[in-house]
Amino acid sequence: MSERPTTSQNKTKDENEAVAEGTDEDTTMDAIRKFFTQKLNLVTTLDEEDGANKKAFENLTFEGLCDHWKSKGFKNIITMVGAGISTSAGIPDFRSPGSGLYDNLQKYNLPHPSAIFEMDYFEENPQPFFALAKELYPGSFNPTPSHYFVRLLHEKGLLLRHYTQNIDTLERIAGIPDDKLVEAHGTFFTNHCLGCRKLYSMEWMKEQIFSDSVPTCEDCNSVVKPDIVFFGENLPEKFYTLPAKDFNKCDLLIIMGTSLEVQPFASLIDRAGPKCVRLLINRTKVGNDFGGIGAWFMMGPGLMFDNPKNTRDIAYIGDCDDGCLALAEALGWKDELSELIKREHQRLNKENADCKEKRAKEKSKTDDDEKESDETEEKPVDPKNKEKDAV
Numbered sequence: 001m002s003e004r005p006t007t008s009q010n011k012t013k014d015e016n017e018a019v020a021e022g023t024d025e026d027t028t029m030d031a032i033r034k035f036f037t038q039k040l041n042l043v044t045t046l047d048e049e050d051g052a053n054k055k056a057f058e059n060l061t062f063e064g065l066c067d068h069w070k071s072k073g074f075k076n077i078i079t080m081v082g083a084g085i086s087t088s089a090g091i092p093d094f095r096s097p098g099s100g101l102y103d104n105l106q107k108y109n110l111p112h113p114s115a116i117f118e119m120d121y122f123e124e125n126p127q128p129f130f131a132l133a134k135e136l137y138p139g140s141f142n143p144t145p146s147h148y149f150v151r152l153l154h155e156k157g158l159l160l161r162h163y164t165q166n167i168d169t170l171e172r173i174a175g176i177p178d179d180k181l182v183e184a185h186g187t188f189f190t191n192h193c194l195g196c197r198k199l200y201s202m203e204w205m206k207e208q209i210f211s212d213s214v215p216t217c218e219d220c221n222s223v224v225k226p227d228i229v230f231f232g233e234n235l236p237e238k239f240y241t242l243p244a245k246d247f248n249k250c251d252l253l254i255i256m257g258t259s260l261e262v263q264p265f266a267s268l269i270d271r272a273g274p275k276c277v278r279l280l281i282n283r284t285k286v287g288n289d290f291g292g293i294g295a296w297f298m299m300g301p302g303l304m305f306d307n308p309k310n311t312r313d314i315a316y317i318g319d320c321d322d323g324c325l326a327l328a329e330a331l332g333w334k335d336e337l338s339e340l341i342k343r344e345h346q347r348l349n350k351e352n353a354d355c356k357e358k359r360a361k362e363k364s365k366t367d368d369d370e371k372e373s374d375e376t377e378e379k380p381v382d383p384k385n386k387e388k389d390a391v
């Protein structure tokens with residue numbers, strides 16, 4: 001059992017007694033916490049509102065949650081996700097050693113790995129970012145069962161909002177509509193000129209990236225950047241405007257595939273009201289040890305599934321896809337979800353194949369044109385180069 005460090009050190013007393021009695025330290029910290037709660041308009045799980053101390057349902061386990069969902073239902077579900085929901089699509093997790101993105105950056109000769117996502121560096125030297133973007137370009141990957149589970153929630157009218165840290169656009173590819181999405185760290189879906197702010201489409205950007213050129217604005221010739229949030233940039237406006245409304249309404253928060261280490265995203269978990277059930281689906285237990293001063297300044301006590309005072313937090317430890325499939329099975333949605341995945345993957349695979357074919361045709365046409373112009377200029381042709389061109 002990993003309990004959050006508390007301010008009360010008296011182990012011989014009953015915990016409730018100790019809390020009721022309190023200490024000067026408790027009082028001071030309570031005052032500080034209340035101050036920040038009010039200033040930042042946060043709802044903390046420690047607030048003693050009506051029913052806040054009552055369990056959401058008797059059996060606080062994954063099975064108990066599924067039973068409660070089947071019998072009582074949820075109406076306003078928020079999903080909150082990180083890289084873990086995309087790893088089974090083949091997209092590397094930034095932070096996993098070995099498979100991580102940062103490990104693949106050596107070839108770009110960066111001053112330090114994170115420079116590739118820093119505005120100052122990008123403005124001087126955008127080429128490494130676009131080379132990496134080509135490697136990781138969304139559209140070469142299919143959404144995962146976890147993405148389609150969220151889409152199913154939407155189709156059933158249960159999805160209030162999907163908050164994602166991912167920039168891979170797999171939510172959009174999975175068919176989750178724009179108004180349901182908060183892409184907290186931005187997206188490749190839209191692109192803007194850094195000079196005049198002209199908007200460019202994903203298709204336009206894709207063509208530029210795959211032709212190995214640094215995309216520049218047709219009007220002012222400045223570099224055009226995908227709307228993913230770089231270090232030193234603000235998060236999208238939706239991230240600041242929607243949570244206050246959403247998290248008050250939310251009755252089930254599903255947190256998937258995130259280490260809950262990146263702020264301010266991680267602190268969203270504490271925006272949920274005291275009665276909102278929170279389900280973590282992740283390979284490891286996270287979000288349950290927000291002790292120390294950080295807890296008081298940034299957020300509430302975190303997820304309480306290992307705490308005897310838990311009233312509504314549940315952890316499913318395993319892969320996101322397995323967790324979603326287990327939920328679907330328990331809710332009687334398994335066939336529907338499998339059908340949806342099968343149908344959508346077939347459609348996307350066909351689209352990708354058509355797109356590759358088109359690109360190959362265009363490339364061979366360009367190569368032919370180049371060869372023709374070489375011949376008309378009557379340059380001496382190096383047979384080695386000619387061979388390379390033809391490949």
Ligand SMILES: [Zn+2]
Pocket residue numbers: 193194195196197198217218219220221222
């Ligand atoms: Zn421009």
